[in-house]
Every structure is written in C-alpha cells, then in structure tokens.
Amino acid sequence: MNLGRDIVATVAAADSPLGQVARAVDVLSSHLPTSRQPRACPFCLAAGWPCRPFLDAAEHITDHGVHVASLVPRDLHQVLWPANKSTTRAS
Numbered sequence: 452m453n454l455g456r457d458i459v460a461t462v463a464a465a466d467s468p469l470g471q472v473a474r475a476v477d478v479l480s481s482h483l484p485t486s487r488q489p490r491a492c493p494f495c496l497a498a499g500w501p502c503r504p505f506l507d508a509a510e511h512i513t514d515h516g517v518h519v520a521s522l523v524p525r526d527l528h529q530v531l532w533p534a535n536k537s538t539t540r541a542s
C-alpha cells in the first residue's frame with residue numbers, strides 16, 4: 452500500500468472496538484490524501500476528498516465507537532472539520 456504517507460501496523464484484539472473495524476481502518480487509511488494535495492484521494496482520482504469510500508469507512512468506524520479523528524493525520528482535520536477541529540465524525 453502506497454499512501455504517500457508513512458504508515459504503521461499494530462495489533463488489536465479481534466473482539467475490541469478497534470479490532471472489529473480493522474478492515475474499515477485499512478480502507479480509510481488507503482483513501483487518505485497526501486499533505487501536499489489534501490483534496491485529492493490517491494485512489495479515487497476523479498473525486499475530491501473526502502471520497503465516498505473514506506466516508507463509508509469513517510461512518511462504519513464511528514458506528515463501532517472508534518474515534519475517526521485518531522485515525523486521520525492532523526493536517527487533514529481542518530479539511531474534514533473546518534469549524535470544529537476535534538470532532539470525531541466525518542460528514
């Protein structure tokens with residue numbers, strides 16, 4: 452996976468809130484733009500960002516009680532949540 456960003460891998464219990472949304476976290480992370488082009492998804496080239504796959508993953512993650520903001524680089528928070536930088540929902 453080439454995100455244009457450095458990534459880390461971690462281990463979570465499968466039955467933990469994070470473990471239950473692990474696949475969605477992978478999808479969400481793969482649809483993060485680079486800091487140089489914060490409005491362009493690297494996969495959904497024709498669409499602006501946030502793109503539909505990102506938003507669907509974010510909704511799934513939020514529905515399971517995991518904070519999306521903790522999975523998104525800080526430089527993108529202002530793009531997602533311009534009025535409230537600490538919001539946990541992507542909409």
Ligand SMILES: [Zn+2]
Pocket residue numbers: 482492493494495502503504505
């Ligand atoms: Zn995308």
